[in-house]
Amino acid sequence: MFAERVQSTRAEQKRRTTTRVTEAAARLFQEQGFHGTTVRQIAAEAGVSVGAVMAAGDKESLLSLVYDQAIAARIPAPPAAESTASAVDYLSRYFDPFLDLFTENEELARAYFRTLTRGRPENAALGGLRTLTEGNLTAAMGNAGMPDARARLGAQVMFTSYLGELMLLAAGSTDPQQTATRIRQTAEFVTAQER
Structure with missing residues (x-):
């Protein structure tokens, strides 16, 4: 019983530390940019050691975590079966909060996509986001x-389609309006396949 309590306390302490580190990283990335922020600064901002920051993740992992949490917080629930909203409207508008997030700070968006393209195991949150998003869209x-x-x-x-469009947006190959238009066109195409 004592060992279980100690394990529970350690797990809770680790979760709290990770939360502090992630919140500190988010503030510093927003204020100073990804490249202008160091692990030492994150540690100082969070009030923890550099080792505690590295236990939560390196800088790229922390950026992925910050973005994944911000995206997950913006996911809209699917409309109820009796909703009057069309599937096209919902599908095309579903990604608007994410597009807003990515246009708020283009430098961070580009850094985030660089971390995604590396395909590191810590990007597993993207898999969770995909599952949740595909569930809502389905x-x-x-x-x-x-x-x-x-x-x-x-x-x-x-x-x-959304991931591809965001990568184009992050690369500066398109603008938010064009991205939204192409996502809507994809929604129209996908829903028209049943007719």
Whole structure:
């Protein structure tokens, strides 16, 4: 019983430390940029040692965690089956909060995508985001009357399109309006496949 309590206390302490480190990293990345922020500065801001920061993750891992949490906090719930919102409207508007996040700080968005393209194991949160997003999009298309298998495939297409569009946006190859337009066109294409 004592050992279980000690393990629980250690796990809780680690979670609190990781939260402090992540919050400190988010503030510093926003204020100083990704390249202008050091692990030592994150440690000082969080009030922990450099080792504690590194236990939470290196700078790239922390940026991924910051972005993944910010994205997850903005995910809209799928419309109810009785909703009057069209599947196209929901699918195309679903990504607006994410686009806003990426246009708020272009330097951080580019740094985030560089970390994603490295395919590191700590980017596992992206897998969780994909699962949640595809689940919401599948539900929206299912609620609009699309058969489940088609809705799942449509959700996969939408998520993949979204990632590609965000990469183009982060690279400066497009602008937010063009990105939103192309995401809507993809939503129209995906939902038209059933007709």
